[in-house]
Amino acid sequence: MNIVQPLVPPLSPDLIAKFRKIVGDKYAVTDAADIAPYVTEERDLFHGHTPVVLRPGTVAEVALILALANETATAVVPQGGNTGLVGGQIPQAGELVLSLTRLDRIREVDATSNTMTCEAGVVLAKAQEAAAAVDRLFPLSLAAEGSCTIGGNLSTNAGGTAVLAYGNARDLVLGLEVVLADGRVWNGLSKLKKDNTGYDLKNLFVGAEGTLGVITAAVLKLYPRPRAVETAFVGLASPADALALFNLAGERAGGTVTSFELMSRMSVEFALRHGAGCRDPLGAPLAWYVLIELSSQAAGLRAPLEDLLGAAAERGFLSDATIAASLDQRKAFWHLRDMLSDVQRFEGGSIKHDVSVPVAAVPDFIAQASAAVESLIPGCRPAAFGHLGDGNVHFNISQPVGADAAAYLARWDEMGAVVNRIVTNLDGSISAEHGIGQLKRDLLPAVKDKVALDLMRTLKRTLDPNNILNPGKVL
Amino acid sequence: MNIVQPLVPPLSPDLIAKFRKIVGDKYAVTDAADIAPYVTEERDLFHGHTPVVLRPGTVAEVALILALANETATAVVPQGGNTGLVGGQIPQAGELVLSLTRLDRIREVDATSNTMTCEAGVVLAKAQEAAAAVDRLFPLSLAAEGSCTIGGNLSTNAGGTAVLAYGNARDLVLGLEVVLADGRVWNGLSKLKKDNTGYDLKNLFVGAEGTLGVITAAVLKLYPRPRAVETAFVGLASPADALALFNLAGERAGGTVTSFELMSRMSVEFALRHGAGCRDPLGAPLAWYVLIELSSQAAGLRAPLEDLLGAAAERGFLSDATIAASLDQRKAFWHLRDMLSDVQRFEGGSIKHDVSVPVAAVPDFIAQASAAVESLIPGCRPAAFGHLGDGNVHFNISQPVGADAAAYLARWDEMGAVVNRIVTNLDGSISAEHGIGQLKRDLLPAVKDKVALDLMRTLKRTLDPNNILNPGKVL
Numbered sequence: 013m014n015i016v017q018p019l020v021p022p023l024s025p026d027l028i029a030k031f032r033k034i035v036g037d038k039y040a041v042t043d044a045a046d047i048a049p050y051v052t053e054e055r056d057l058f059h060g061h062t063p064v065v066l067r068p069g070t071v072a073e074v075a076l077i078l079a080l081a082n083e084t085a086t087a088v089v090p091q092g093g094n095t096g097l098v099g100g101q102i103p104q105a106g107e108l109v110l111s112l113t114r115l116d117r118i119r120e121v122d123a124t125s126n127t128m129t130c131e132a133g134v135v136l137a138k139a140q141e142a143a144a145a146v147d148r149l150f151p152l153s154l155a156a157e158g159s160c161t162i163g164g165n166l167s168t169n170a171g172g173t174a175v176l177a178y179g180n181a182r183d184l185v186l187g188l189e190v191v192l193a194d195g196r197v198w199n200g201l202s203k204l205k206k207d208n209t210g211y212d213l214k215n216l217f218v219g220a221e222g223t224l225g226v227i228t229a230a231v232l233k234l235y236p237r238p239r240a241v242e243t244a245f246v247g248l249a250s251p252a253d254a255l256a257l258f259n260l261a262g263e264r265a266g267g268t269v270t271s272f273e274l275m276s277r278m279s280v281e282f283a284l285r286h287g288a289g290c291r292d293p294l295g296a297p298l299a300w301y302v303l304i305e306l307s308s309q310a311a312g313l314r315a316p317l318e319d320l321l322g323a324a325a326e327r328g329f330l331s332d333a334t335i336a337a338s339l340d341q342r343k344a345f346w347h348l349r350d351m352l353s354d355v356q357r358f359e360g361g362s363i364k365h366d367v368s369v370p371v372a373a374v375p376d377f378i379a380q381a382s383a384a385v386e387s388l389i390p391g392c393r394p395a396a397f398g399h400l401g402d403g404n405v406h407f408n409i410s411q412p413v414g415a416d417a418a419a420y421l422a423r424w425d426e427m428g429a430v431v432n433r434i435v436t437n438l439d440g441s442i443s444a445e446h447g448i449g450q451l452k453r454d455l456l457p458a459v460k461d462k463v464a465l466d467l468m469r470t471l472k473r474t475l476d477p478n479n480i481l482n483p484g485k486v487l
Numbered sequence: 488m489n490i491v492q493p494l495v496p497p498l499s500p501d502l503i504a505k506f507r508k509i510v511g512d513k514y515a516v517t518d519a520a521d522i523a524p525y526v527t528e529e530r531d532l533f534h535g536h537t538p539v540v541l542r543p544g545t546v547a548e549v550a551l552i553l554a555l556a557n558e559t560a561t562a563v564v565p566q567g568g569n570t571g572l573v574g575g576q577i578p579q580a581g582e583l584v585l586s587l588t589r590l591d592r593i594r595e596v597d598a599t600s601n602t603m604t605c606e607a608g609v610v611l612a613k614a615q616e617a618a619a620a621v622d623r624l625f626p627l628s629l630a631a632e633g634s635c636t637i638g639g640n641l642s643t644n645a646g647g648t649a650v651l652a653y654g655n656a657r658d659l660v661l662g663l664e665v666v667l668a669d670g671r672v673w674n675g676l677s678k679l680k681k682d683n684t685g686y687d688l689k690n691l692f693v694g695a696e697g698t699l700g701v702i703t704a705a706v707l708k709l710y711p712r713p714r715a716v717e718t719a720f721v722g723l724a725s726p727a728d729a730l731a732l733f734n735l736a737g738e739r740a741g742g743t744v745t746s747f748e749l750m751s752r753m754s755v756e757f758a759l760r761h762g763a764g765c766r767d768p769l770g771a772p773l774a775w776y777v778l779i780e781l782s783s784q785a786a787g788l789r790a791p792l793e794d795l796l797g798a799a800a801e802r803g804f805l806s807d808a809t810i811a812a813s814l815d816q817r818k819a820f821w822h823l824r825d826m827l828s829d830v831q832r833f834e835g836g837s838i839k840h841d842v843s844v845p846v847a848a849v850p851d852f853i854a855q856a857s858a859a860v861e862s863l864i865p866g867c868r869p870a871a872f873g874h875l876g877d878g879n880v881h882f883n884i885s886q887p888v889g890a891d892a893a894a895y896l897a898r899w900d901e902m903g904a905v906v907n908r909i910v911t912n913l914d915g916s917i918s919a920e921h922g923i924g925q926l927k928r929d930l931l932p933a934v935k936d937k938v939a940l941d942l943m944r945t946l947k948r949t950l951d952p953n954n955i956l957n958p959g960k961v962l
Contacts (some may be wrong), residue, residue: 169683175680209931370678468685471686
């Protein structure tokens with residue numbers, strides 16, 4: 013990745029000592045080997061360096077750290093579980109790392125109000141478990157849930173597989189506690205569903221990737237746990253047919269449609285070829301597939317799902333379909349879906365794009381982008397899949413068979429420009445789920461409304477005038 | 488209402504002429520009789536004056552007006568359908584009125600993406616109709632829907648009767664077009680459900696009551712229209728039992744629970760006494776009532792509703808219940824509910840509070856607040872009702888029988904202080920739905936987190952440095 017590094021002046025030993033004193037020596041990581049996991053991203057796409065990783069154990073310590081950083085113009089990179097995919101959590105040039113993982117208390121679970129108050133360092137899977145323990149659902153769910161944290165989820169406005177029914181991370185939060193750049197603490201830990209007493213502050217910090225403030229705790233929404241689930245694996249001729257099925261599902265089964273995952277034959281084929289335990293749920297190959305799942309509190313979803321698939325078949329936009337007859341079969345459908353991304357590495361280099369377009373434009377996007385990349389690099393193999401109902405396509409393209417992987421991957425930026433141009437022409441987004449971080453920062457000016465970009469810069473200057481919070485990320 | 492008026496210097500005839508020229512004489516209202524409807528609120532609680540009401544027909548004209556206002560430090564009050572209940576839309580001291588009602592185009596309805604792009608002046612009922620015309624639901628629904636506008640709905644983050652299932656106005660918007668204080672236009676009319684390319688700007692303007700920018704258009708979310716609806720009228724012993732029923736409904740019927748309205752016997756009694764066509768759906772009087780409604784795309788909601796009510800009766804937190812056997816009966820249930828507010832005037836003076844608390848605290852709030860007001864004014868009659876699932880209580884208190892209405896209403900602020908103290912102690916909000924406007928501005932410093940208030944002031948100074956946008960409202 014060709015990222016311009018900001019210039020961060022080295023910190024004096026005196027200043028470092030002051031920061032260490034706030035958290036105590038035990039929680040100020042300075043040994044190079046101990047620092048390594050904090051400055052390296054799991055795919056090794058981003059690596060940086062830092063003189064010290066600070067691991068505060070209280071909100072008050074976070075406040076003291078930021079107050080001192082602000083006074084001394086010291087750059088700080090907030091970090092949760094270090095699972096981000098765009099380098100937002102990795103220092104670039106000697107910034108302090110502020111790891112929130114010790115703030116890991118679940119402060120309250122209120123099953124009656126359907127809320128849960130978690131500190132930033134609570135691992136997502138732990139939050140899910142705490143909700144389940146009181147017979148509730150915290151619906152945020154994504155591949156990294158065993159190590160990513162609530163603070164990171166909110167700072168990146170994480171997506172995942174439950175967005176269709178429950179929204180992005182932004183939609184799952186009622187209140188926040190945030191330490192501002194100058195060390196003041198905003199206590200906005202509201203459990204209210206309705207509160208029209210002034211400006212909405214929480215959405216400023218959700219999705220800001222730690223550049224406007226440091227989220228230290230959040231009030232999260234809980235939901236009833238679904239009692240009934242029905243899952244079907246459907247084969248279709250085209251993304252347009254999948255879109256027709258999606259709209260029919262909305263009309264027939266509305267709020268019970270909790271997943272609607274689109275998969276190209278190529279992406280499924282890679283999984284069948286390389287994924288342990290992956291089997292084709294349908295008899296003969298089809299060009300496109302959809303995994304559709306209905307969930308509800310009440311039983312009796314089988315009939316509506318059968319009716320839906322029957323109506324779709326009658327109207328001609330469904331070629332074949334099978335409904336999971338057992339929990340094992342349901343798991344097998346999801347296993348196939350979950351393997352799609354991972355297995356692409358067995359087919360050589362893969363150039364990946366996490367994009368979104370208006371739902372109606374998904375078929376157009378896939379057609380145009382596929383044609384464009386095949387024309388740019390003949391023989392390349394689009395293996396697209398994604399969350400159709402969110403307009404979110406993981407448009408990943410594997411190298412031509414037998415090509416040189418390194419030479420192929422060297423054309424990432426070139427192919428990205430082609431794909432992003434189509435995304436922009438369709439009023440889409442070049443980052444649906446993963447954010448901007450380091451990876452897409454320099455792409456932003458070309459695709460973002462100029463007034464919006466200027467507003468973003470104005471907000472950054474206002475809320476972080478000394479530019480200490482994750483400088484060089486997003487903007 | 489005892490509101491401190493800001494000092495707005497009178498505008499020179501030259502300057503007024505410049506503003507008039509932007510919209511043309513036909514759309515610059517200067518005749519006192521024509522101005523009157525724009526400067527008087529429907530209950531006559533708020534009235535102001537203005538030298539001119541500007542009625543731009545294009546976004547470009549709005550931009551020119553704000554640019555000129557900004558250069559000349561001229562205060563401007565944006566206005567939609569003039570139905571706000573806290574005086575936010577009424578000039579206080581000679582500000583210009585910027586009426587958005589001529590921006591009333593529905594620019595696009597996209598049934599496939601489930602979005603609709605409306606200009607600010609589109610009347611809410613028209614937006615609902617446009618959605619219905621393509622077999623979709625735009626769920627925002629409130630008493631003023633025949634005259635309030637989308638711009639006003641978004642600027643006040645309107646609530647209403649569908650919040651439980653679909654959220655507040657804030658939750659129904661995907662993108663915005665906003666004219667900033669300096670006349671620049673931010674085009675944020677995104678139809679995307681997922682877009683993590685930078686800060687969330689739209690939520691800054693939603694609910695800001697026109698003090699940070701002027702919303703000129705919005706992309707709104709559409710939903711499938713429910714095919715099946717089942718409605719029950721339930722009698723219970725207490726708000727605690729209603730809360731138990733609400734949670735059981737969530738567990739048994741989850742996403743299909745679209746309304747859950749709590750009503751005290753006193754509020755129902757007033758409707759039975761004074762409301763044309765209001766009849767008691769149950770045989771004998773009970774202390775509390777709930778109107779519960781399930782909706783879904785699929786048929787077959789009767790059985791789950793019966794199961795739910797049966798289970799609640801078994802557990803002892805339901806005294807009596809009847810399920811609407813016909814559309815007429817369903818309408819009768821809702822007619823009774825809809826009359827609750829209006830009929831209170833027949834019982835003399837009514838002091839009203841639109842508050843919210845965490846859902847679990849609703850029974851506590853009602854008990855504490857009822858005891859407190861009865862102790863303050865012996866014989867006063869709490870006639871509370873509200874949206875239990877949102878934690879939102881309309882805590883209205885009728886005067887003691889035979890008391891002097893004026894003398895009773897003179898104690899509004901005193902009673903408000905008592906009620907708001909209880910709300911604040913329970914971590915609630917003194918304005919759940921209606922906003923701050925003029926009415927509650929001076930209450931805000933006492934109830935709002937100091938850092939939050941300071942952040943709000945900072946945002947106001949940053950986005951509107953010349954304080955031209957609805958000055959003296961909210962802050």
